[in-house]
Structure formats: C-alpha cells, structure tokens
Amino acid sequence: MGVFGSDGSSSMSIVMYPWLAFGHMTAFLHLSNKLAEKGHEIVFLLPKKALDQVKPLNLYPNLITFHTISIPHVKGLPPGAETNSDVPFFLTHLLAVAMNQTRPEVETILRTNKPDLVFYDSADWIPEIARPVGAKTVCYNTVSAASIALTLVPAAEREIIDGKEMSAEELAKPPLGYPSSKVVLLAREAKTLSFVWRRHEGIGSFFDGKVTAMRNCDAIAIRTCRETEGKFCDYIESQYNRPVYLTGPVLPVDEPNKTSLEPRWADWLAKFKPGSVVFCAFGSQPVVEKIDQFQELCLGLEATGLPFLVAIKPPSGVSTVEEALPEGFQERVRGRGVVYGGWVQQPMILDHPSVGCFVSHCGFGSMWESLMSDCQMVLVPQHGEQILNARLMAEEMEVAVEVEREENGWFSRRSLEDAVKSVMGEGSEVGEKVRKNHDKWRCVLSDSGFADGYISKFEQNLTELVKS
Ligand SMILES: O=c1ccn([C@@H]2O[C@H](COP(=O)(O)OP(=O)(O)O[C@H]3OC[C@@H](O)[C@H](O)[C@H]3O)[C@@H](O)[C@H]2O)c(=O)[nH]1
Numbered sequence: 366m367g368v369f370g371s372d373g374s375s376s377m378s379i380v381m382y383p384w385l386a387f388g389h390m391t392a393f394l395h396l397s398n399k400l401a402e403k404g405h406e407i408v409f410l411l412p413k414k415a416l417d418q419v420k421p422l423n424l425y426p427n428l429i430t431f432h433t434i435s436i437p438h439v440k441g442l443p444p445g446a447e448t449n450s451d452v453p454f455f456l457t458h459l460l461a462v463a464m465n466q467t468r469p470e471v472e473t474i475l476r477t478n479k480p481d482l483v484f485y486d487s488a489d490w491i492p493e494i495a496r497p498v499g500a501k502t503v504c505y506n507t508v509s510a511a512s513i514a515l516t517l518v519p520a521a522e523r524e525i526i527d528g529k530e531m532s533a534e535e536l537a538k539p540p541l542g543y544p545s546s547k548v549v550l551l552a553r554e555a556k557t558l559s560f561v562w563r564r565h566e567g568i569g570s571f572f573d574g575k576v577t578a579m580r581n582c583d584a585i586a587i588r589t590c591r592e593t594e595g596k597f598c599d600y601i602e603s604q605y606n607r608p609v610y611l612t613g614p615v616l617p618v619d620e621p622n623k624t625s626l627e628p629r630w631a632d633w634l635a636k637f638k639p640g641s642v643v644f645c646a647f648g649s650q651p652v653v654e655k656i657d658q659f660q661e662l663c664l665g666l667e668a669t670g671l672p673f674l675v676a677i678k679p680p681s682g683v684s685t686v687e688e689a690l691p692e693g694f695q696e697r698v699r700g701r702g703v704v705y706g707g708w709v710q711q712p713m714i715l716d717h718p719s720v721g722c723f724v725s726h727c728g729f730g731s732m733w734e735s736l737m738s739d740c741q742m743v744l745v746p747q748h749g750e751q752i753l754n755a756r757l758m759a760e761e762m763e764v765a766v767e768v769e770r771e772e773n774g775w776f777s778r779r780s781l782e783d784a785v786k787s788v789m790g791e792g793s794e795v796g797e798k799v800r801k802n803h804d805k806w807r808c809v810l811s812d813s814g815f816a817d818g819y820i821s822k823f824e825q826n827l828t829e830l831v832k833s
C-alpha cells in the first residue's frame with residue numbers, strides 16, 4: 366500500500382502490466398516515469414526478453430522496479446515467443462492466450478505487493494484479481510481515442526454469424542453517435558478491422574476482450590489530450606459510463622544526462638545537410654507483410670534522390686531485411702541510403718539536425734513523437750488503427766501528407782516519391798501548409814505547462830480514485 370501523509374500528500378504504490386508489445390510497454394513506461402517523478406512507486410511487469418530493450422528508458426530505477434513474467438509456450442506460437450515482435454499479426458490472439466496463462470503469477474505479485482492501483486490494457490481479468498487485494502484498476506489505452514471510439518465501444522457490437530466474415534462495408538460502418546466524418550475508414554481499408562470481431566476459441570474476440578477490460582475497470586485512461594481528441598473521449602465516456610482520465614502525450618523530456626545517439630547513426634547522419642535526410646520507421650512490429658510492397662517502399666525512397674535511413678522489420682517469408690531488398694538497390698544507394706532491420710533510437714533520430722522528413726506507419730507513439738519533432742511528415746499507415754491516426758493527422762489537424770494508395774491498397778514507388786517531394790520540395794504549397802500547421806501544434810504541445818498540466822490533473826484523478 367502507498368503512504369498517505371496527513372498534509373494531503375500521498376505516494377501511491379502501482380503495478381503496471383501492459384500488453385506484450387513494445388509500442389504498449391514503451392508507452393506504459395513513459396507514464397511510469399511521470400508518476401515516479403511525482404514520488405509514486407511502480408512495479409512494472411514484462412516478459413524477460415523485453416527487459417534489455419525497455420530498461421534504458423527507466424529514468425527512476427529507485428522507484429520503478431521491473432519484475433519479469435514467464436510467458437508460457439502456446440501451441441501454434443513460434444518457440445520462445447514473448448512479445449508481439451516475435452509473432453505474425455494473424456497469430457496475435459495466441460499471444461493473448463499466453464498472457465492469460467500468466468494470471469496465477471500476477472495474482473501472487475498483487476497479493477504480495479498489495480498495490481493501490483493496477484494499470485493494464487489487455488489482461489481483462491486484472492479487475493478480478495485486483496479487487497480482492499483492495500486495489501483500484503485503470504484500463505490505460507495507448508492507442509488513439511478515435512480508434513477506440515470507432516470499434517471498441519458497446520455501440521460497435523456486431524452480430525456475428527458463425528463462420529461468416531463481415532463485408533468491408535459492414536466493417537467500415539461507424540457506431541451510432543460516432544463524432545467524426547473525417548476520421549473514418551474507406552470500405553477497403555476497413556477489411557483490416559476484421560480481426561476485431563473475429564472469435565477465437567477460449568478467448569472470444571478482440572472486441573469482447575477490450576470491452577470487458579473497459580467495462581470492469583474503475584477508470585479508463587487514454588494517452589491523449591482534449592485539444593486533439595476531445596470529442597472522441599467524450600463519446601467513449603458516454604458509452605462506458607466510466608470516468609475517462611487523459612494523460613496527455615506522455616513523452617520523455619530531454620534529460621541532461623540522457624544517453625546519446627549510437628555513434629554509427631550519429632556519424633552517418635552528420636554527413637548530410639541540415640533537414641535533408643528522410644527517416645523512415647514502421648514501429649516495433651512487422652507491418653509491411655508483402656515483399657513486393659516492402660521493395661516498392663525502398664524504391665520510392667531511392668527515387669526521391671534524398672539521403673534516407675529506414676528502420677523496419679523484414680516482410681513475411683524472409684528473416685532479414687537484406688534478403689528482401691530490390692535487386693541492385695544497395696549498390697545504387699550506397700553512401701546515401703541505409704535499410705536497417707534492428708532497433709534504433711527513434712526519438713533521438715527525429716531530433717537530429719540532419720533529419721528533415723519522417724515517413725511513418727503512424728503508430729500512436731510515433732505520431733506523438735513526430736508531432737513534437739520539427740520534421741515534415743509522410744504517413745504510410747498499414748492497419749486500421751494506424752489509418753485512423755493518419756486521418757487525424759492529415760485530415761483533421763492537416764499537419765501531414767498521407768501516401769496515396771490504389772483501389773487494392775497498394776502504394777507505388779511514385780506515390781511515395783510524390784508524397785515526400787510534396788513536403789520536402791522548396792516552395793511546395795502543401796509542404797508550406799503542413800509545416801505551418803505542424804509548427805502551431807508543436808508550440809501548443811511543447812509549451813512547458815501543457816504536458817505537466819495533464820500529468821498533474823491525472824495524478825489528482827488517481828489520488829481521488831484511490832481514496833474513493
Ligand atoms: O526501431 C525502433 C522502432 C520503434 N521505436 C519506438 O517504439 C515505439 C513504437 O510505437 P508506435 O506506437 O509508433 O508503433 P507500434 O506499431 O510499435 O505500436 C503499436 O502498439 C501501440 C499503439 O499505440 C500503436 O498505435 C500500434 O501501432 C515508438 O515510441 C518508437 O519511438 C524505436 O525507438 N525504435
């Protein structure tokens with residue numbers, strides 16, 4: 366239990382157990398840092414394999430303790446799979462089964478630690494094991510409020526006829542009362558949502574899990590702010606009849622002693638003119654499935670004539686990015702283009718003076734990081750949630766350009782080249798417009814009081830919740 370002082374000051378004891386994906390663990394850890402900064406103690410549960418990658422992000426090792434959880438093997442998963450990065454998209458439900466099997470271990474941890482609060486997103490059974498030890502629960506969503514509002518509210522429930530897939534038109538239909546006509550999906554894009562309502566033996570559907578997680582918690586929290594997504598947050602609150610707390614963007618602040626960018630990238634980037642390099646990254650999970658689309662991406666960047674650095678997972682069917690590169694590509698771009706299959710320090714690369722453009726899959730974490738940077742933004746979203754984030758950025762906020770796709774979802778090297786040139790070309794009208802709008806948003810979001818204000822209010826919400 367935390368300590369509540371007689372002067373009203375309080376230190377809370379919190380357990381965090383995020384979904385087994387780096388995008389989620391990273392976001393939970395950023396929030397842990399903000400809460401530790403205010404003196405709260407956090408026990409952070411994560412798979413062993415994730416520890417090395419996540420540990421360097423812990424800014425308060427005296428207050429944030431990592432506790433590794435054994436992720437059991439589930440038939441059908443690759444051997445040793447512990448996070449989403451080890452698992453192809455269509456097997457994600459099996460990773461959720463594995464996470465469910467960690468319940469007894471987590472229960473023991475809660476009984477021993479007796480926390481005031483437990484944060485989770487996917488493990489929808491957390492409220493059942495937290496309540497008996499007197500802990501309040503917060504379902505913390507690290508994806509956009511828009512993507513929750515479109516598919517994961519009670520009004521989005523679909524009557525599924527067993528064995529029958531829904532049509533793209535049915536999938537694209539927003540729930541009654543959904544508050545935007547711009548942040549929506551085209552029918553062909555909505556096909557990527559079929560996983561949301563698909564039932565799996567033993568765990569039901571993704572929809573069931575998320576709705577249960579949000580119905581049973583004491584409070585819903587979302588990593589967003591009213592300025593960008595207020596109407597979606599109000600809609601979620603009305604759908605669940607639960608308090609919705611907002612944390613704001615929750616990005617790490619520049620620390621005076623922070624680790625520096627790996628020399629191999631710092632040295633490489635230093636060779637180029639300020640603002641000239643295109644950085645392309647597609648998050649922590651494999652997202653470009655098809656090898657020919659992966660190659661088209663590389664060829665599009667080559668065609669821009671600009672220096673570029675790509676950090677991306679290999680497409681399906683190959684184990685390294687090198688195997689997937691187009692013929693003769695490496696020779697042609699030697700000295701100005703690199704495609705790398707490992708982990709890079711994305712926020713530091715975005716901050717580097719040589720980098721002028723970010724080509725992104727528009728994961729929600731990347732979206733916040735790019736908004737805070739002064740890079741021009743080109744969006745190449747792959748799945749439903751990323752497409753919605755992209756609509757928010759390109760259509761509502763008008764801070765980025767989304768790459769054009771053909772009817773079948775394919776994007777050509779030409780459309781990527783055009784999108785990059787439209788934001789990087791001198792005197793480009795589109796480039797000027799998005800830069801101006803992006804500058805305005807960066808000013809709002811990076812105002813010293815903005816993020817701190819959200820965190821202070823969030824801390825106050827949590828304190829009241831614990832005392833209630
Ligand atoms: O090489 C890399 C790749 C990724 N990253 C970091 O990892 C994080 C990736 O998170 P993103 O949200 O952008 O993207 P992911 O696809 O990995 O996440 C996924 O799960 C979390 C959701 O919020 C995202 O919307 C969803 O796409 C970012 O903070 C990014 O800076 C690196 O630092 N280096």
Ligand SMILES: [O-]c1cc(O)cc2[o+]c(-c3ccc(O)cc3)c(O[C@@H]3O[C@H](CO)[C@@H](O)[C@H](O)[C@H]3O)cc12
Nearest residue numbers: 386449457486506507508512513515516748749750
């Ligand atoms: O693709 C998605 C479309 C959509 O409208 C909503 C979501 O929501 C979430 C989500 C995740 C976690 C939460 O607490 C709430 C919502 C999505 O999460 C992603 O799902 C993938 C498939 O399970 C998974 O691979 C990825 O790690 C999650 O970030 C996706 C959509």
